[in-house]
Amino acid sequence: MPRKPPSRPPSSAVEDYLERILDLIDTKGYARVVDIAKSLRISQASVTSMVQRLDAEGLLHYEKYRGLVLTAAGEKLARNITHRHQLLTDFFKLLGIDDEVIYHDVEGMEHHISPSTLRALEALTTALRRQPALLAKVQNTLDAH
Amino acid sequence: MPRKPPSRPPSSAVEDYLERILDLIDTKGYARVVDIAKSLRISQASVTSMVQRLDAEGLLHYEKYRGLVLTAAGEKLARNITHRHQLLTDFFKLLGIDDEVIYHDVEGMEHHISPSTLRALEALTTALRRQPALLAKVQNTLDAH
DNA sequence: CAAGAAACTTTGGCGCGGCTAACTTTCTTC
DNA sequence: GAAGAAAGTTAGCCGCGCCAAAGTTTCTTG
Numbered sequence: 001m002p003r004k005p006p007s008r009p010p011s012s013a014v015e016d017y018l019e020r021i022l023d024l025i026d027t028k029g030y031a032r033v034v035d036i037a038k039s040l041r042i043s044q045a046s047v048t049s050m051v052q053r054l055d056a057e058g059l060l061h062y063e064k065y066r067g068l069v070l071t072a073a074g075e076k077l078a079r080n081i082t083h084r085h086q087l088l089t090d091f092f093k094l095l096g097i098d099d100e101v102i103y104h105d106v107e108g109m110e111h112h113i114s115p116s117t118l119r120a121l122e123a124l125t126t127a128l129r130r131q132p133a134l135l136a137k138v139q140n141t142l143d144a145h
Numbered sequence: 146m147p148r149k150p151p152s153r154p155p156s157s158a159v160e161d162y163l164e165r166i167l168d169l170i171d172t173k174g175y176a177r178v179v180d181i182a183k184s185l186r187i188s189q190a191s192v193t194s195m196v197q198r199l200d201a202e203g204l205l206h207y208e209k210y211r212g213l214v215l216t217a218a219g220e221k222l223a224r225n226i227t228h229r230h231q232l233l234t235d236f237f238k239l240l241g242i243d244d245e246v247i248y249h250d251v252e253g254m255e256h257h258i259s260p261s262t263l264r265a266l267e268a269l270t271t272a273l274r275r276q277p278a279l280l281a282k283v284q285n286t287l288d289a290h
Numbered sequence: 291c292a293a294g295a296a297a298c299t300t301t302g303g304c305g306c307g308g309c310t311a312a313c314t315t316t317c318t319t320c
Numbered sequence: 321g322a323a324g325a326a327a328g329t330t331a332g333c334c335g336c337g338c339c340a341a342a343g344t345t346t347c348t349t350g
Binding site for chain 4 (some may be wrong): 013050
């Protein structure tokens with residue numbers, strides 16, 4: 001059995017990179033340094049060094065000048081992150097929050113939600129979808145400033 | 146009129162400090178460096194330098210070796226932060242999430258919630274309090290793993 | 291296939307927010 | 321009021337995650 005390095009939980013930055021990389025792969029078939037950089041609005045230099053780090057951590061395979069692919073562990077992690085992002089977005093969408101605001105808030109909050117909190121929000125979202133009257137009430141409260 | 150420095154929005158660290166400082170003042174009457182340090186589980190040295198910075202930003206008055214008091218601006222900001230923290234805690238409490246988890250999650254998320262999202266959560270919390278049946282349903286879903 | 295363009299990497303640097311160690315000031319206690 | 325304890329400060333350092341500038345590799349195109 002290969003020895004696992006101690007590995008602390010992924011930082012917010014690591015989660016952001018994985019999320020974008022998976023999205024690029026799912027939509028374009030591959031993830032280039034230049035695209036990751038544009039997507040995250042950071043420099044290519046920053047992307048290169050993070051990609052090297054993610055390779056060292058076993059989350060992706062990186063070949064200098066040639067590109068990268070997620071490992072099984074990296075893809076699994078990335079899918080969890082994406083799922084969490086989607087659940088949060090769905091929940092706030094249900095509350096009628098503006099898309100721009102949702103994007104901003106989810107981007108910041110997603111890294112700090114525990115699995116159990118996420119499950120609770122998921123259950124709540126499901127329950128609320130069946131209570132449009134309640135949601136309408138919330139909207140009224142908000143519209144009344 | 147004094148010229149306002151450009152001043153970016155407060156960092157998460159700044160918000161954490163203000164939150165603890167206000168809490169100490171409200172409960173003990175004053176906030177000493179040593180207490181802030183214990184409360185945030187960081188060194189006194191770190192607190193000293195942050196306090197100097199908060200003074201420079203006009204959020205508190207600091208007198209070397211003698212202590213500190215919040216300015217009007219600092220207290221107002223701190224109360225907003227505390228209010229936000231409390232709303233989030235109340236909301237998750239309603240969902241039946243474990244206290245430890247709430248504490249952890251709120252600590253991380255609170256810095257990333259827009260006012261409009263906060264208002265929506267507040268309205269939702271109010272509406273949900275009147276729907277114990279719905280909340281029970283959420284609990285059932287969660288208990289069923 | 292040569293040469294310019296585009297992509298990528300390396301190097302060195304910076305700000306933030308922490309730290310320890312050493313020092314100074316203030317408080318306490320006898 | 322002297323001396324030790326406690327609180328506070330300063331100096332110097334570190335890791336993270338970003339950057340610009342310069343160098344290297346790969347792609348494109350006439």
